[in-house]
Amino acid sequence: MTVxxxxxxxxxEQTDGATLQGKVAIVTGGAGGLGRATALALGKAGARVVxxxxxxxxxxxxxxxxGGHFRACDVSDLDANRALVDFAQEQYxxxxxxxxxxxxxxxxxxxxxxxxxxxxxAMGANLDGVVFGTHAVLPALRARGGGSIVATASLAGxxxxxxxxxxxxxxxxxxxxxxxxxxxxAPENVRFNAVCPGYAESRIIxxxxxxxxxxxxxxxxxxxxxxxxLRIVTGDGTGECWxxxxxxxxxxxxxxxxxxxxxxxxx
Numbered sequence: 001m002t003v004x005x006x007x008x009x010x011x012x013e014q015t016d017g018a019t020l021q022g023k024v025a026i027v028t029g030g031a032g033g034l035g036r037a038t039a040l041a042l043g044k045a046g047a048r049v050v051x052x053x054x055x056x057x058x059x060x061x062x063x064x065x066x067g068g069h070f071r072a073c074d075v076s077d078l079d080a081n082r083a084l085v086d087f088a089q090e091q092y093x094x095x096x097x098x099x100x101x102x103x104x105x106x107x108x109x110x111x112x113x114x115x116x117x118x119x120x121x122a123m124g125a126n127l128d129g130v131v132f133g134t135h136a137v138l139p140a141l142r143a144r145g146g147g148s149i150v151a152t153a154s155l156a157g158x159x160x161x162x163x164x165x166x167x168x169x170x171x172x173x174x175x176x177x178x179x180x181x182x183x184x185x186a187p188e189n190v191r192f193n194a195v196c197p198g199y200a201e202s203r204i205i206x207x208x209x210x211x212x213x214x215x216x217x218x219x220x221x222x223x224x225x226x227x228x229x230l231r232i233v234t235g236d237g238t239g240e241c242w243x244x245x246x247x248x249x250x251x252x253x254x255x256x257x258x259x260x261x262x263x264x265x266x267x
Contacts, residue, residue, distance in 0.1 A: 020233070021046035024092040026084065028075050028133060029102030031058030033202030034152060037222035038099055038229045039066055045230060047097065050088040075102045076124030081136035088140070095140040097233055100133040101152040105204050106167040119166060126170040130177060138190065146189025148233045151178060153194040155243060158253055171196075175241050179255070182239020191238040196253065197225045198245045218246040 029035040030051035043066030052073040053059035063070035108115040141147035157171030178194035200220040240252040
């Protein structure tokens with residue numbers, strides 16, 4: 001694998017026929033939704049998969065479907081992330097791919113409805129889970145000469161979300177990590193990218209289904225997100241944030257550059 005550090009270059013080929021034979025993948029939040037679909041896609045492509053989740057029944061079911069292993073893991077716990085990586089190495093001898101996907105809804109705002117426990121829970125899963133997961137898996141990827149990390153962000157990480165600013169905040173943070181770490185880790189042959197779905201089939205949208213139906217907003221199939229993750233993993237881009245939107249071809253979001261310094265007056 002050759003990394004093109006700091007570029008917005010990635011293969012656009014279809015995932016049909018993609019092969020990950022001999023690769024080992026960790027999928028957090030793998031018991032359902034996007035994690036389940038992606039674990040199945042990675043397994044179909046030949047990867048050996050470790051499914052991590054707080055739901056043992058759903059997680060074991062997915063692990064059995066891909067012929068992999070299940071590990072209970074609270075991604076907001078740094079030591080649990082380290083233990084997950086150790087487990088994958090014990091089972092398969094190393095790690096090549098990490099899909100850091102576990103996430104939850106926020107459930108509160110910053111006004112009178114602010115709830116510290118809910119805030120900590122959301123930041124712990126949605127942001128700490130990515131930071132801790134990356135920290136834990138990097139030594140394993142380096143030991144293999146490189147690898148790929150994909151974090152689940154959201155369209156809420158690319159746009160303002162007035163109805164849920166805290167969710168937008170932690171997803172914007174994941175986008176910032178992807179753009180920054182993609183370049184920072186490129187010299188080590190480690191690629192870091194994010195996938196940014198709209199309203200996709202998962203437990204996170206359970207409370208929104210009636211609203212989506214009333215407004216005629218389509219729900220993106222989990223498989224569409226899984227296919228995009230597979231394209232990212234088998235591509236060569238880094239520091240990219242791929243949007244996934246209904247009835248559109250997924251591709252890296254094109255960020256505008258910030259303005260540079262102006263010229264002093266009179267020059």
